[in-house]
Amino acid sequence: MQATSEGMSLNSDVPQMLHMDLDIKDFCSDWAHCDLMSGYLARMVSHNRLDSLLFSNLYSSALNELLETVFRVHGEDGKLECAVHRQGNHDRIELTFPADQPTFETYRKAIEKVQASDAEALYLEALFTEDEPDAGLGLLELGVDYGARLTIDRLENGRMCLVAELALEDETE
Incomplete structure (x- = not known):
């Protein structure tokens, strides 16, 4: 089963720029690992961007959201793998991790919300809930x-x- 969002899509033949893996239990032993890993990876992939500092900050924030989601919702045992691909100004982050069926369904439902026509309203509602x-x-x-x-x-x-x-920056020349 696959849930998708319309729009850009990288060619599947694009080689990896970077790949990291670590044990999910080790990763989830400390919330700070999300920030440390996202900051490190962002610096690694930002060296050739037009404004590498801005790109690194945006990339780190985006990757941190992904990692924090995995930190909250994941399976019990196994590896968390992170692969980064780039084609032009499009970056693809792939996080592979343990997930039982209820975990997978949690992600499926979340992505359905992202794809909904009222995604912005859903986001604001979720952001400001008590x-x-x-x-x-x-x-x-x-x-x-x-x-x-x-x-x-x-x-x-x-x-x-x-x-x-x-796509965190306009096409580079």
Whole structure:
């Protein structure tokens, strides 16, 4: 099963720029790992952008939302893998991690909200609620504020892949 969002899509033959993996339990042992990993990866992929500092800040914020979502909602055991691809001004972040069927359904429902015609209203409602934040709040933010195109795919061995495609700067020359 795959949930997709309309719009940009990188060619599947685009090689990886960067790949990292770590144990999901180690990653989820400290909330600060989301910020540390997103900041590190953002600096690594921002070196050749027109405004590398601005790009790094935007990239770090977007990736941090993805990682915080995985931190909150993931399966029990296995690796968290992060792969980054780039084609022109489009970046593709792939997070692969353990996910049982209820976890996968949580992501599927969150991406449906991102794709909804009233996604911005749903995002604002979720952002300003006095209740516990919805598990998909970060994904809504990515879709509304960053124009991210999100997809998920159920993989073998109780894993899933969450993909975010982003265009954080205009075409480079």
